[in-house]
Amino acid sequence: MAVDYLKTTEERYDAVYLVWGAFWFTDPSRLIPAIRDRLNSGGTLVFFQAPAVDGCYGAQGMYGNGFTGKVLPIQRWAYSEDIWKGILMNYGFLDVEARVLEAPDPDNLGTLIVQARVPHSAGG
DSSP: OHHHHHHHOOOOEEEEEEESSHHHHSOHHHHHHHHHHHEEEEEEEEEEEOOOOTTOOEEEEEETTTTSSSOOEEEEEEOOHHHHHHHHHHTTOEEEEEEEEOOSSTTSOOEEEEEEEOOOOTTO
């Protein structure tokens, strides 16, 4: 849905901010170019999601309803901080920062926070 919207809107944005959503459940090769095309010169992308399980990177399948009820297959994408940096830089983003904010209770899951910027154009 997010990709479809971004590909059909004429809106431009100074920032795109996604919290535990589109970046986890959308193929980055479709989502990142769609976001980049809508960001203004110097615009910022920020997203939050669960950190990847060590060694388990890329597209992963899961069931949205657990193991009971109607089958609801879902794909999600998970990468380490360094892999996310490389992916975004490959799509032309600069100043890419990625880190895991640890939960207050060390037994709980932290949050991956990724921030990147579109280069300023020559005229702007």
